[in-house]
Amino acid sequence: MRFTKFLLMSLVALCTLLPCSAQATGITNYPVLVTPEYWMNKNTDGDKLILDANGVQSFNARIRQKSRTVVDLANYPGTYNGDSLKTKIMDYSLLDDDLYLHGVKVSDNYKNILRKQTNVGAIPASVNVRYAVTVRRSPLRNLPTGEGLYYYANDKDFDALQETMLDPSEPVAVLHTSANGFFYYVQSVNYSGWVSKYDLGFTDKNTWLTFVKPAKFLVVTDADYILKTSGEDVLYQQGARLVVTNDKGSVYTVVAPGRSQYGSLVKQPLSILKTNNALHYGYMPYTSNNIVRAAFKFYGRPYGWGGLKNSVDCSSLLYNVYRTVGIVLPRNADEQELSAGTKHALSGVSGNRISTLDGLMPGAGLYMEGHCMMYLGSINKDPYVIHSLGSHFEKGVRQREMSVVVSDLNLHRGSGNSFLNELTTAVEYK
Structure with a gap:
């Protein structure tokens, strides 16, 4: 146990010295980056209570007011x-x-x-x-x-x-x-x-x-x-x-x-x-670290459209994670994006988007047309996410992933744009 902890701490220290983003462009299997502990250790406010039980109840009421599907x-x-x-x-x-x-x-x-x-x-x-x-x-x-x-x-x-x-x-x-x-x-x-x-x-x-x-x-x-x-x-x-x-x-x-x-x-x-x-x-305390920890429970699981394959698609990943703390999000990504929460419009040049993302709470939802992801944090200003990913494009060719992955936002869509430049909204559910 001590050796495992020492090894993890050593890898984290190494990552702060090396340009990890260069080793993990796109989807990463880099051992440090696919563990919740790494992102939780970077999150200085990760164990701070975001909403208490009454706050969660009030937030759910706001969601119901905003969403036509949540009752x-x-x-x-x-x-x-x-x-x-x-x-x-x-x-x-x-x-x-x-x-x-x-x-x-x-x-x-x-x-x-x-x-x-x-x-x-x-x-x-x-x-x-x-x-x-x-x-x-x-x-x-x-x-x-x-x-x-x-x-x-x-x-x-x-x-x-x-x-x-x-x-x-x-x-x-x-x-x-x-x-x-x-x-x-x-x-x-x-x-x-x-x-x-x-x-x-x-x-x-x-x-x-x-x-x-x-x-x-x-x-x-x-x-x-x-x-x-x-x-x-x-x-x-x-x-x-x-x-x-x-x-x-x-x-x-x-x-x-x-x-x-x-x-x-x-x-x-x-x-x-x-x-x-x-x-x-009862529900887990609503902290950023509890949200991130829950999301990594699905890491490596198959992509499950509409919950098929006993797994999750992109929006049900966020839905499942947030209901562990008592928050009931809409089921679909487009309604999650329009629902209650602290919203950050993502527009303009890449530098402005990165600056906005860098200030987000880990666990925030990132939305683009037809897909959503969960923000984890950044390395050298390079944002990272965990998401249930069906596919992306590389040099114009579709790459089927069909699994829950950790990646940066340098993946590309069929339009040729990066995920970063396709983002429309970030939502902190609080």
Whole structure:
């Protein structure tokens, strides 16, 4: 242990003497730079509390005011306007494009079947909200089907219908049912879409509210955590909560949600040792170092579009990390950029951008069209980020990365511009 610490300190010292940026242009695997400890050691205010619990609660309220997708489930109305729901569900714009199923272009007839499955004709003038809890990690879909549709015949990574993943134990408001009865249209805390009926357990509102605002809970702080229930191994991703019913002695008793054969919620009590370091009792303190540490839990993981591959895409990386401290960001990058926070417009020449970035809190979100990253710090005025990266360009040729990487901002986009010069906004979530 002492030797490991000595080696790390030696490498850090060496990095301050050598031009590390020259050794790590673009994506880096340089051992020092891909550890959270290096960036935390550089962050002099890293353990300073940014917001306390009340501050986080107030900030979440500001996010809900700014974002059309983030809702207050604790005060969600008991009825929903039918015409408004039809408008949300009937956004079929992605069906205007050529799409492929199993490598074969789908027909107009197939697209019409998907439209009919949305069953909008059955939506009444006023919808009575029903209440359910996810019983496993669940795909949230743009249309009521589990089949993947792709923009290219040979693509297997970017399912056009995949919006996000809902973790187990997540409360949702159920608003509508597909024509075949196999999918429900639901509102989660920050997204709406279609979920398989087999992934939901229905319950009464009071029970549902114990999942919306649990009195006691554990937060997943590792990239993921497997809860072994009597029926299956259930994966919870970072930031997900497990409801605690008893915290006496050396174990926590948590609720593992399940589904009866009739679709109702079943609550199975399970014990978890308090020494389990993949979980934290309550939210983590909101410090810059805790944000950076959480982000590195995903380092090297595959890029997971919409949460597929049990991993993260660029915006869900930030979403998961921030919910470990209780902050609920919008799901998509463009809405994160427009949400609440201290914003820094990034425009002008590279020198001005670098100067702005150099003053940011490590953990801030950096945004450009179609992509976001998390700022870590700088070396010799060269900004570094951690992000879930699909691809970049090198001499005009696309380079597929498809993983969570650490890089500087000298990567290039298809436009030929560097990531640095494509940045539009930096947001400190405070």
